[in-house]
Every structure is written in structure tokens, then in C-alpha cells.
Amino acid sequence: MIVAIVLILIAVGSVVFHLVSPWWWTPIASNWGFIDTTIIITFWVTGVVFVAVVVFTGYCVYRYRYQEDRRSEYEPENSKLEWWLTILTTIGVVIMLAPGLVAWQQFITVPEGADEFEAVGLQWQWNFRLPGEDGVLGKTAIKYINDENPFGINPKDPKGKDDVLIEADDMHLPLGRPVKVLLRSIDVLHDFYVPQFRAKMDLVPGTVTYFWLTPTRTGTFDVLCAELCGVGHHTMRGIVVVEKESAYKAWLKEQSTFAQTLARAKNGTKKFSNLDVSEGKAGAVESGSARLRLNPAKPSREKAKRVF
Ligand SMILES: [Cu+2]
Numbered sequence: 353m354i355v356a357i358v359l360i361l362i363a364v365g366s367v368v369f370h371l372v373s374p375w376w377w378t379p380i381a382s383n384w385g386f387i388d389t390t391i392i393i394t395f396w397v398t399g400v401v402f403v404a405v406v407v408f409t410g411y412c413v414y415r416y417r418y419q420e421d422r423r424s425e426y427e428p429e430n431s432k433l434e435w436w437l438t439i440l441t442t443i444g445v446v447i448m449l450a451p452g453l454v455a456w457q458q459f460i461t462v463p464e465g466a467d468e469f470e471a472v473g474l475q476w477q478w479n480f481r482l483p484g485e486d487g488v489l490g491k492t493a494i495k496y497i498n499d500e501n502p503f504g505i506n507p508k509d510p511k512g513k514d515d516v517l518i519e520a521d522d523m524h525l526p527l528g529r530p531v532k533v534l535l536r537s538i539d540v541l542h543d544f545y546v547p548q549f550r551a552k553m554d555l556v557p558g559t560v561t562y563f564w565l566t567p568t569r570t571g572t573f574d575v576l577c578a579e580l581c582g583v584g585h586h587t588m589r590g591i592v593v594v595e596k597e598s599a600y601k602a603w604l605k606e607q608s609t610f611a612q613t614l615a616r617a618k619n620g621t622k623k624f625s626n627l628d629v630s631e632g633k634a635g636a637v638e639s640g641s642a643r644l645r646l647n648p649a650k651p652s653r654e655k656a657k658r659v660f
Contacts, residue, residue: 353417359410363403370399381548381573381594383530383566386458388550390451397448459551462564466530469523471575471590472503473535473542473555475582478575478590479503480523484514484609489534497538500617504538505610513611516604522591523575526600530566543579546592552578567594 380388416424470481470489481503483489490505490512497504505512525531535544537555545552548571553563575590595603608616 353414356410356414356417359406359413363406363410366406367399367403378547379569380550381546381567381569381571382550383568384455384459384550386451386455390455393451394448397444401444459563462532462562463530466532466564467526468532468534469525470503470534470536471523471544471555472538473544473577473581473588474538475540476577476584476588478521478523478544478577478588480518480521480590482516482518482604482607483511484516486511486514490515490610492536494538500614501610503610507614513609515610516607517610517613518607519613521575521589522593524593524595524600524603525567526597527567527570527594529597530564532562532564535561540581541579542577542581542588545576545578546573547576548573554579570594570596 377388468483468489472479472481479502481489488511490509492504492512493506494504496506501507503515503517505515533544533551533553535553535555537557539557541557542555543552544555549565549567551563551565553561555561572591572593575592577585577588579585581588593603
């Protein structure tokens with residue numbers, strides 16, 4: 353009897369906790385409301401099944417409790433019941449999976465004319481690159497990565513010269529414009545995740561992954577790495593600032609192109625500040641043929657104000 357009551361209380365308590373709980377998603381800041389809808393559908397299906405199974409178990413524990421004069425029946429098969437269970441389970445699984453497939457299709461079908469930027473992950477920071485005035489990102493390869501060229505842009509590719517390299521870990525996006533996010537990793541698996549965008553995608557060494565989104569409200573949002581990528585995983589944070597077109601353009605003007613970065617490096621005035629490639633110094637991390645280390649100066653972290 354006590355077990356039956358505990359089971360019913362677990363079912364009721366779970367529903368009440370869900371309804372009164374103060375924890376819910378942070379308000380959405382992108383066009384991906386459909387992804388929220390698919391998760392809510394999964395909540396409903398799994399919630400109804402959870403309550404039904406737990407309440408039914410409680411009922412059975414009470415209804416078929418031990419009584420001295422009662423004997424159990426032997427019924428190894430019940431094809432009618434099995435049919436019903438199979439059909440209901442199939443319907444439940446289809447309801448949960450089908451919207452996700454539609455959402456995924458939309459997630460990777462980039463609208464024509466979308467802007468694009470690249471996020472490059474390495475242990476344990478984010479770096480960003482934008483196409484310059486030609487609107488095309490220059491080609492890259494691991495072999496080109498060095499002190500002056502931390503993104504590995506092919507120096508012979510004319511399309512790479514005007515690429516805009518963000519010398520901090522904060523990326524800016526104009527409000528209301530669709531943007532394709534290209535993702536590249538220099539060392540291990542990482543995952544680009546901005547909770548308010550409801551969007552995440554793995555960065556896989558050796559390939560370029562992507563998705564797209566349209567920012568729908570201004571604000572400053574954290575970029576997290578959602579893939580356990582080493583001991584410094586928790587420090588792998590970036591910032592994305594969504595702002596009005598005019599503010600975005602003003603920010604863009606302050607950034608340097610690949611050509612300017614190269615020229616500065618040649619004059620010896622300034623190296624790329626955020627991503628520094630050097631020869632085997634203390635605390636260095638091996639990656640391919642190059643040794644990469646974190647530059648402790650990450651100016652944007654304190655500079656940007658977070659708005660949730
Ligand atoms: Cu990571």
C-alpha cells in the first residue's frame with residue numbers, strides 16, 4: 353500500500369514541480385521557435401507516458417497485492433494487448449521524431465543571400481572571421497597556420513585578403529538578417545552553442561560544419577562550448593552581440609582585415625592578439641605540427657556587458 357501511494361505521489365509531484373518550477377528556457381533571440389516547439393512536443397509525449405506508467409504501476413501494486421487466498425494467473429501472451437502497445441508506442445515515437453526531422457531540414461537549408469561568418473574553436477577559446485567586401489571567405493588550410501596567420505588563410509587566395517579577423521572573442525551580428533555560421537576546429541571536437549539562439553553544432557577537425565539563424569532581438573549573449581573538450585572546457589566562452597545595423601557597421605569598421613594583420617605583423621608592430629601560435633613554450637598544447645597556446649590577454653570578456 354505504501355509503495356502504491358509513493359508511486360502516485362511521484363507522478364503527481366513531478367507534474368506539480370513542472371508547473372510551478374521557476375526554471376525555464378531563457379527567452380529566445382532567434383527565428384528557431386520551431387525548435388522550442390519540437391522540445392515541448394517531446395515534453396508532452398514523455399510526460400504523459402511517464403505519468404501513465406507510474407500511475408499504472410501504483411495501481412497494479414495495490415490491486416494485485418498479496419492475499420493469502422489468491423493465486424496468480426499464467427498468461428504468457430496477449431496478442432491484442434501487444435498490438436495496442438506497439439501501435440501506441442509507434443504513434444508516440446513518430447510524434448516525437450517527425451518535427452525534429454523537419455526542424456533539422458530547415459536548420460541546414462540556408463536562405464539565399466544570407467550573410468556568413470566563421471567561428472573557429474581551439475582549446476579553449478573562440479575566434480571569428482567575416483568575409484570582407486567581396487562577400488567571400490578566403491580558403492584555409494592547416495598548413496598555413498602560423499604566428500601571422502592563425503586562421504590558416506591561404507595567402508595566395510585573393511579572396512582571403514579582405515577577410516575581417518576579429519581580434520577578440522566577441523562577435524557582433526546585425527539584427528534581423530539571416531546569417532550562415534560556418535564552424536571549424538583546430539584541435540579537438542568543440543560545439544558552438546548560444547542558448548538564446550536555440551542553436552548548436554559540433555566543430556569537427558578536418559571539416560566545416562554549418563547552420564543558419566536570424567537574430568530576432570538585440571542583446572549580448574554567451575557563446576558556450578557544448579562539447580567536453582579538455583580540462584579548460586568550462587573556460588571556453590565567447591560573446592555574441594546582436595545590435596542594430598548602424599551599430600554593427602560602426603563595429604565592423606574598427607576591425608582589421610587579414611591583409612592589415614599581415615602588414616602589421618611584418619612591421620613588427622602587433623601580433624594577432626587573441627590566437628597566438630608559438631614554439632613549445634610552457635603550458636603549450638600540441639596540435640598537429642603547430643603548438644598553440646592561449647594568450648592571457650582576452651580583452652572582450654570584461655568589456656562586454658551581458659544582457660539576458
Ligand atoms: Cu570546446
